[in-house]
Amino acid sequence: MDKETLLHWYRQMVLIRTFEQKCSELYQQGKIGGFLHLYIGQEAVAVGSINARQENDHLITAYRDHAHAIMAGTDVKYLMAEMLGKATGISKGKGGSMHLADVSKNYWGGYGIVGGHVPLGVGIALAEQYKGTDSAVLCYMGDGSTNIGYFHEALNLAGVWDLPVLFIVENNQYGMGTAVERASAVKTMVEKAAAYGMKGKQVDAMNVFEVHNATQKALQAIRKGKAPQFLEMITYRFEGHSMGDPLRYRSKEEVHKWQENDPIGILEKHLLDEKEATQEEMDQIDEEVKQEIEAAVQFAEESPFPALESLFEDVYANDL
Ligand SMILES: Cc1ncc(C[n+]2csc(CCOP(=O)(O)OP(=O)(O)O)c2C)c(N)n1
Numbered sequence: 001m002d003k004e005t006l007l008h009w010y011r012q013m014v015l016i017r018t019f020e021q022k023c024s025e026l027y028q029q030g031k032i033g034g035f036l037h038l039y040i041g042q043e044a045v046a047v048g049s050i051n052a053r054q055e056n057d058h059l060i061t062a063y064r065d066h067a068h069a070i071m072a073g074t075d076v077k078y079l080m081a082e083m084l085g086k087a088t089g090i091s092k093g094k095g096g097s098m099h100l101a102d103v104s105k106n107y108w109g110g111y112g113i114v115g116g117h118v119p120l121g122v123g124i125a126l127a128e129q130y131k132g133t134d135s136a137v138l139c140y141m142g143d144g145s146t147n148i149g150y151f152h153e154a155l156n157l158a159g160v161w162d163l164p165v166l167f168i169v170e171n172n173q174y175g176m177g178t179a180v181e182r183a184s185a186v187k188t189m190v191e192k193a194a195a196y197g198m199k200g201k202q203v204d205a206m207n208v209f210e211v212h213n214a215t216q217k218a219l220q221a222i223r224k225g226k227a228p229q230f231l232e233m234i235t236y237r238f239e240g241h242s243m244g245d246p247l248r249y250r251s252k253e254e255v256h257k258w259q260e261n262d263p264i265g266i267l268e269k270h271l272l273d274e275k276e277a278t279q280e281e282m283d284q285i286d287e288e289v290k291q292e293i294e295a296a297v298q299f300a301e302e303s304p305f306p307a308l309e310s311l312f313e314d315v316y317a318n319d320l
């Protein structure tokens, strides 16, 4: 992998984290309302997997959706404006944190009902199969959604019809404050794929290279007609479920253990050890990203709120 690509990945990971740290600050200032679910700690999943997609592949996810939007290629200024509920936001200020979507980039959003988007991902895959394209769907979800009926119905249908969909479970060890083993009858999420005739793999998802490699292979298999596929990304969220989560359900030692494997730290160490980049080059990227985020905040703050008359616009789609 060339230096340019590696530094590009580094920039993407830092952009996601800096965006979210800024959102946390703006939330505490009361400038972002509603719920805010941070992705900090899970960056290697979105960066590694979405860098393995073809441009005509689709993305769909749950409410922890900022990173996927950034990786889809949406300008952070439209995302920041959406966070602040402004009319210039990517969902015209009416979606907010949980409903980022950019169909021009094949990014179908951001859904708040746990597991509710999984059948939608399968539906998009059915449309592509029907049209005879080589597009696949990368359908992301949390570990908690694998205990929901939608998940099982959607996987079954995808299995029956051999649909081009890659199910990506981001196992961050918790669904709200409930540890995975307290909510799931089987220990690993990947076991659930077997019930629907699907190949699956567990991935060390603190390592962006592992994620990229596994996703690339799974997408290749899908395009060769061995659809669908399933990946369980083993990861961790460093912050609470949403804002104001006192985190009483996990120990400091546990958090510390995972933080030692910070996905950005792992990439940084790789770049330094392999002499792919210098600390100065990475510091320079950090600074550029900081400025990009500041400019996005300024754009968002200066933008107007949606007009009252726009309340009933975009409620139904007339034609797509
Ligand atoms: C159908 C449904 N049930 C319950 C909720 C409340 N809820 C919101 S997030 C969440 C936890 C989901 O955990 P997981 O799927 O692991 O995703 P994570 O938050 O860890 O990314 C729950 C139970 C909901 N939004 N939708």
Ligand SMILES: [Mg+2]
Pocket (backbone or CB within 6 Å): 142, 143, 144, 170, 171, 172, 173, 174, 175, 176
């Ligand atoms: Mg979870």
